[in-house]
Amino acid sequence: MSLPPRIAITEVCPRDGWQNFQTIISTADKIAYIEKMIESGVKSIEITSYVHPKYVPQMADADQVTTALLEYAKGRGVALSALTLNKKGVVRARALGMTNLGFVISASMEHNRRNANKTTEEAISDFEGMAKNCGDLNITLGIACAFGSPFGEEITTDMIFRLYDTAQKHGVKTVGLADSAGVSTPDNTRRMLQTLVPQIGRDNVVIHLHDTRGMGLANAFVAMDEGISRFETALGAMGGCPYIPGAKGNIATEDLVWMAEQMGVSTGMNLERTVELSLEMTRTLGAEIVSSQAALAAASR
Secondary structure (H helix, E strand, C coil), X not given: CCCCCECEEEECHXXXXXXXXXXXXXXXXXXXXXXXXXXXXXXXXXXXXXXXXXXXXXXXXXXXXXXXXXXXXXXXXXXXXXXXXXXXHHHHHHHHCCCEEEEEEECCHHHHHHHXXXXXXXXXXXXXXXXCXXXXXXXXXXXXXXXXXXXXXXXXXXXXXXXXXXXXXXXXXXXXXXXXCCCCCHHHHHHHHHHHHHHHCHHHEEEEEECCCCCHHHHHHHHHHXXXXXXXXXXXXXXXXXXXXXXXXECEHHHHHHHHHXXXXXXXXXXXXXXXXXXXXXXXXXXXXXXXXXXXHHHCC
């Protein structure tokens, strides 16, 4: 299969990338960074999560961030989304004017237990209860650990199909397939996609990859080669799950943009601005420079 002529990137750094930072990023800085992300050409950004600040202190200003950015993004043709965990989150989102929401269930029973203190069955029940109240909203169901579990469990395509069927019953079409622990290899990624995509539909799949074992971009290429054109990435390769041992961040936005553009696949993004913002954020926030494009830019100065 030939590569798609264009891919669409959702920037998830403001939620997935920042959520585990021990130092609280100011609301003003978050807003300024997200505005710069928009200026770099990205057309979809996950800006926050509606979760109790006791559990994720970094997201305590979710309402303020949302209110400050909705009109700014709308005027520039950028779609904003947020993660929600329950009905309360949906109520908050609707009151703020958000229409694009994500909900996550892990295909790994152990990851569900560690991450949300729930079994997979309980997570499915919570999702169904939430989805019943979301008829006017665009919901994406993210399936964590879809390409493998870091805890030795077998992840079957039957489980993925079950979660997708549950989503479909509630009007949810878009499914995010995540290699949350970065355990997948290119051959496994291809095998899973060749089984899943024909039934889910290529246009309904979003790929979310982590780079724990250095396979992130290789897996992204395989997904593109299988015709997938929607990806979630994070500037500076930020992110990672505290409940997965040794987990690293997402694949870097700037690295995927460089690879895609070099192969003639359009992203609609300005690579120079993207790299500059990645460097600015990592230095200001005291993070390690992880992405290859940012490291190259830093070395040339």
